Amino acid sequence: MGDLYALDFDGVLCDSCGESSLSAVKAAKVRWPNLFDGVDSSLEDWIVDQMYTVRPVVETGYENLLLVRLLLEMKIPSVRKSSVAEGLTVEGILDDWFKIKPVIMAEWDEKKDPLIDLFGKVRDEWIDNDLAGWIGTNRLYPGVPDALKFASSKLYIVTTKQSRFADALLRELAGVAIPLERIYGLGTGPKVEVLKKLQNMPEHQGLALHFVEDRIATLKNVIKEPELNNWNLYLGDWGYNTQKEREEAGGIPRIHLLQLCDFNEKLK
Template identity: 70%
Template structure:
């Protein structure tokens, strides 16, 4: 029996916190220029340092943008527009981000999630286009991961909430690994595979592909749905299924789905999770707490 690994990207394969935090600061300056115009380098450095602490709450990249602004409002009382910023701590963000996020989005007039996703992605795209070397250098793969991916004998898929083109670029340019794009399930990927037999010529193809991409972003499939799809494929029948993730909440969502009882679940303890979450994971029979060295050995 062979093995199939569905791997999260950020926090499992790649530490992208430096890049996502810097991108969020760049994006925040463009999104809210009046608020960020007077922010000095010392305050920026403080914000980025705090982003490493609050990173475990981020499920999708655009949330970094919201966190950067919230941290600024916590630091600078004179520019506060959110009712939650006063007296807020990073520990409180870690505990209650799911409740805080909708409040700040409403108070800041930022209720369009898809617009935030597109805006944040555009800022990253522009950074890549203008200075690819620096953008790539702001990321790092965890020790031993590139080698494990290169020599892996198992079937592998990337299942991430990151925009797929960024995961693909980092795998190729930083890790030196090529994973077929159809095996990368991410935000903004997969639309060309939804209708594999569809052939459209001329300008209509460009229009339709754009519409499909926008539809996919708006209706991004949760990871549980991707896992269901993977286990149903004829070529995967008989394989032992493994899902490696760094967010405990995601693994708990998988456990809620009886259809996914066949998956072995792992929480990577080197990723973006807290000690409290790791302790909770150890109390859940379905979840195996995984060390980085054991993970890289499993792939090989």
């Protein structure tokens, strides 16, 4: 018997909020140049600060672009094109993002795939031009590099991040090379389908299955799938979630609330 750990990346292994927020501002300037004409560095700094607060709502990276623009429209009425921005607060975004997102995408006439492509392109350009600067806006959580290096369990990364970025950060920040075939990134399908695939692999039969996430919504999706009943589910309390979500997780028997120090010990 052994253990298999399927690990989310952003909010479990890596605090990438600084990088994703700065990349989103860069990409938003490319996507909507007219809106950002009069935006000075102090307003950009304010947007990046607010992004740390609203980060728990982000499921896939491109949503950062939407949040950057929405924060701008909340702050500057003259550029406002969305019906929801007036009077909206960051707390309102945290509470209602699921409802807000389709409204603003329709009002701004935006589609998901072009935003995903743009976000990836902006990151690639940043990496090509300034790898050290890009790496420096990310950090692995304390103890994670050693936990990964000395893990006795079988490890997989299951993330909505594009695989090449997760791979680059693991190599540069942890000195760890997880084989690319063990990194299930954006485009590999919903996480519930990846977990089904992992549990059904012949080489994983008999292993205890563990899935570590920082989004309670993702864990609730797993619980809805009877086929995934054998997975032990953990919500990392150090990741991108709110006190309200951690309290909710405490009332769901299948979800174990996990602290970072315990997580690092489990991997070893």
